[in-house]
Amino acid sequence: MVEFDVPEVDYTRYTNRQLAAVPLAVLAVALLVIAGWTVVTGSPVNPGLDFTGGTELRITVDAPEGQAEQQIRAAFETQPESIRSVPSDGTYIVTFQSGAATTSEIEQQAEAAGFEIRSIDAVSAAFGSETQSQALLGVLIAFLGMSVLVFLMFRTFVPSIAVVISAFSDIVIPVALMNLLGIELSLGTVAALLMIIGYSVDSDILLNNHILRRSGDFYESTYRAMRTGVTMTLTSIAAMVVMTIVATLFGISLLAAIGIVLVFGLTADLMNTYLLNLSLLRWYKFEGVAR
Secondary structure, eight states: OOOOOOOOOOOGGGHHHHHHHHHHHHHHHHHHHHHHHHHHSSSSSOOOOHHHHHEEEEEEOOSSSSHHHHHHHHHHHSSSSEEETTTTTTTTEEETTTSSSSSHHHHHHHHHHEEEEEEEEEEHHHHHHHHHHHHHHHHHHHHHHHHHHHHHHHHHHHEEEEEEEEHHHHHHHHHHHHHHHOOOOHHHHHHHHHHHHHHHHHHHHHHHHHHHHHHHHHHHHHHEEEEEEEEEHHHHHHHHHHHHHHHHTOHHHHHHHHHHHHHHHHHHHHIIIIIHHHHHHHHHHHHHHTT
């Protein structure tokens, strides 16, 4: 079994403001990206087929990659919204917006062009809109439930709000990066955001428990928590990187998107837990009401 050697950080070299500056600056940039995206597109993140409705067609085209895309665009009366190649089996995933054409029309045009249809999936616009509302409501309920649970566990404001702020930032940063990298919001990426909430709360509560409820020096308790928390998070990041690479090679776009979002969220969690959360806990222990 691989064991990570977590270095002991000398936190005494940094003030609380210095520790919190980096994660707060990253959070501010992420919020600006989301705000700008909302102004330009009308949505904080681009919704995928699951939420907007439409048709996804997986076909095989007997042509070189450069010519295949041209043949695909020429075969359909309605221009596809996106065309993605799958290197592992030579197929192409073609998506159409809802209302652009009926599923039967798309299927007939693909067959007329001589394409081999591997699969075809369609989602109605009404069903997609309802699914989007339910998914976003689920994320909101999960976040509120987490917040209530944390406040009930610690029953003090600063340690509890530190966990909530860290979890909020862990969600906002991946959403901003999804916009910049063109990753759409789907049921899979919503599930990834829900998992990030769980990961975030787990690592933050681990740190809070070691510092507030266990005996020992503040920095000694911090290092004990880091040895467990950092090892768990880095192991999870490594697993998600492998999953993303494999899913990309085999053209499983849903798993690839989930893996990328989780890598972003877990990396943000390392920063927020051991910089932002820690700075608030240290202020609480030495300068706040816990003096």
